[in-house]
Amino acid sequence: MYNPKSLRAEEFIDDAEVEATLEYARDNRTNRQLISSIIDKAAECKGLSHREAAVLLECELDDENERMFKLAEKIKQELYGNRIVLFAPLYLSNYCINHCVYCPYHVTNRHIPRKKLTQDEIRAEVIALQDIGHKRLALETGEDPVNNPIEYVLESIKTIYSIKHKNGAIRRVNVNIAATTVENYRKLKDAGIGTYILFQETYNKRAYQELHPCGPKADYAYHTEAMDRAMEGGIDDVGCGVLFGLALYRYDFVGLLMHAEHLEAVHGVGPHTISVPRIRPADDIDPHTFSNAVPDETFNKLVACIRLAVPYTGMICSTRESVAVRRRVLELGVSQISGGSRTSVGGYQTEERQDETAQFDVNDQRSLDEVVRWLMQLGYVPSFCTACYRAGRTGDRFMSLCKSGQIKNCCLPNALMTLKEYLEDYAAPETKAIGERLIQENLKDILSPSVRKIAEQHLADMANGSRDFRF
Numbered sequence: 001m002y003n004p005k006s007l008r009a010e011e012f013i014d015d016a017e018v019e020a021t022l023e024y025a026r027d028n029r030t031n032r033q034l035i036s037s038i039i040d041k042a043a044e045c046k047g048l049s050h051r052e053a054a055v056l057l058e059c060e061l062d063d064e065n066e067r068m069f070k071l072a073e074k075i076k077q078e079l080y081g082n083r084i085v086l087f088a089p090l091y092l093s094n095y096c097i098n099h100c101v102y103c104p105y106h107v108t109n110r111h112i113p114r115k116k117l118t119q120d121e122i123r124a125e126v127i128a129l130q131d132i133g134h135k136r137l138a139l140e141t142g143e144d145p146v147n148n149p150i151e152y153v154l155e156s157i158k159t160i161y162s163i164k165h166k167n168g169a170i171r172r173v174n175v176n177i178a179a180t181t182v183e184n185y186r187k188l189k190d191a192g193i194g195t196y197i198l199f200q201e202t203y204n205k206r207a208y209q210e211l212h213p214c215g216p217k218a219d220y221a222y223h224t225e226a227m228d229r230a231m232e233g234g235i236d237d238v239g240c241g242v243l244f245g246l247a248l249y250r251y252d253f254v255g256l257l258m259h260a261e262h263l264e265a266v267h268g269v270g271p272h273t274i275s276v277p278r279i280r281p282a283d284d285i286d287p288h289t290f291s292n293a294v295p296d297e298t299f300n301k302l303v304a305c306i307r308l309a310v311p312y313t314g315m316i317c318s319t320r321e322s323v324a325v326r327r328r329v330l331e332l333g334v335s336q337i338s339g340g341s342r343t344s345v346g347g348y349q350t351e352e353r354q355d356e357t358a359q360f361d362v363n364d365q366r367s368l369d370e371v372v373r374w375l376m377q378l379g380y381v382p383s384f385c386t387a388c389y390r391a392g393r394t395g396d397r398f399m400s401l402c403k404s405g406q407i408k409n410c411c412l413p414n415a416l417m418t419l420k421e422y423l424e425d426y427a428a429p430e431t432k433a434i435g436e437r438l439i440q441e442n443l444k445d446i447l448s449p450s451v452r453k454i455a456e457q458h459l460a461d462m463a464n465g466s467r468d469f470r471f
């Protein structure tokens, strides 16, 4: 029985409600009046219900689809401006006791080398990441209470935050580890993590059980209710996502939005981010064995519809996607991307872009500097800012900042200053030249004259070698 306020997974992701929503969407896929009214509602930036969003995803009217894409671009531009936040994944360990059939780290993969970084190796990885300019990481580990206990993750976070190499510093550590207990979430919160990220993979319980035949992750309810436990443990910012291509994308789209509605109904704040990974080849994994692949056109529409349904939720696209796809989804709604990523354990210290411990094949293989330059050539401001998290602007406080339009006086100057820091410390000469021009062009968009003046002063100080500021 559907109940968004329930704490039971089967009630807030009620299968009958998802199926009824999909039927309603199918029945209305050419209902011009309804579709048009939903797009009008989306234009108010107040979000859409899962049923309304499902109708848009199913819409078969070309002109309304066109309107929808245009509106997604407009909302993206109005709420997020031209800032794009950059981050990198850091794989700590590929030991795992689960059997996710789409992941090469599954326990029955006997030929993948198993690796777990020591604290010294983490230090070396972090220095390598700092040396290319990263400030924000997403930690990744398999689930293995013996090899990767929570104490290991906590110690690793402490190590990462402690490393100051030249002008480098990792200022925000997001964590993508298996569903755990309230007590462990509290420990992660106390360790100073940014966002807790957990992908649902699929919301369809039957498909979920087939994809996770054994191991702790096989428990659909425990996994689906993880964000509630994270929030109970004090973590305000949670990041949701599904792995598109595993089950049927329509079902997962509706499930994702129902999950967001549930978090909002129970905790007063929806997910901080939504990630949109699609399945990729990897050791032992052939994506063609999954028959529900999502073509690029559909993928773009998913991103646009998510942008309309949850306008204030950041969207993340990783290097799983090609340059061309990343370019399009940046226009439609994505606000954060990874760059220069290595998806293997210890990958940042090796010359190889891809080694045998990789979780998936990286599609966009460019360096961080190439990604930064590319973003700027497209008119975006690459941002390395992590200020919100350290200033306590998380959860609903971040949302209200977004909703009041104050982002242009807060995030834009921070983005410009952290970009300047990147240009001074890490950029290639060509990247630096483009960036300096871009900063000057964007300073005028800071709304408050006094904030602009402070930003200009900081920029001048930075050019003279000062790093006396906190983001």
Ligand code: SF4
Pocket (backbone or CB within 6 Å): 096, 097, 098, 099, 100, 103, 104, 105, 106, 107, 141, 142, 143, 178, 217
């Ligand atoms: S997806 Fe995560 S839990 Fe599943 S096998 Fe891979 S590392 Fe383990």
